[in-house]
Amino acid sequence: MFRSWLGHVPADLELCAVELPGRGVRSREPLATSIDAIARELLTAVESLGDAPVTLFGHSFGGLVAFELAHLLVGIERPPQALCVAACPHPSAIARSPTWSELSDERLVELLGVAGGVPATLLEQQDARELFLPPLRADLRLFWSQPERKRPPLPLALDVLIGQKDPYWPEATFDGWHGESSQVRLRSFPGGHFFIHQHAARIVDLLAGHDAITSSTERRTLTAAG
DSSP states (O other): OOGGGGGGOOTTEEEEEOOOTTSGGGTTSOOOSOHHHHHHHHHHHHHTTTTOOEEEEEETHHHHHHHHHHHHHHHTTOOOSEEEEESOOOHHHHHTSOOOTTSOHHHHHHHHHHHTOSOHHHHHOHHHHHHHHHHHHHHHHHHHHOOOOOOOOEEEEEEEEEETTOSSOOGGGGGGGGGGEEEEEEEEESSSTTHHHHTHHHHHHHHHGGGTTSOTTSOEEEEEEO
16 A cells, blocks of 8 residues: 555655554454454554654545544543544545445445556456455445544644545545644645555655654654555
8 A cells, every 4th residue: 555655755754554454464363343443453553662753644444543543642642743644534424425335246346446446457356356355345344334423623733635536535525524633734636546646755745744843863653554
């Protein structure tokens, strides 16, 4: 997901990409049962970093994970420097939209092809579908079942990045984020649901810019979920 970013990350920023259970090197582990469970696991990982400044980033499903993690970190008085969600509508908009988790394989593959996030060659291969569709369906169930919670606004900067031609989520579905922090900025980018690849340099610069209060010699961490 974040390979396109590697050439743009400055030397004093460490990019930590999240590998969820049931994928990649964790493919033998059971799939997560809730977004809250994923966030709690990541909380332990962030705590292990000590006092290192942390910025959270999440794309689509990962945006909800990063959002919950931010609240957990605030709850233990270890807030991140900033939170950035991309192509992730506000939970209130998700709750009002039709779920994808019970769609047929054919319809789900069709919708994936619209955004171009999965190579067409993989979408056409039955063996590949059997590998990536089960964890994707699990993510979709969690995405649509995550409750909308009424909580105090986060005491940190929140950037919400939107693809101008996202085929899944129109810009109005992001408006609810305005109530989740006292420092919310909605930013629009040319492109679709996966615009973060086309604009990797600009997005990394934006995330790195949240460290204005940090010494230039201090090692910082960017935790990214997608």
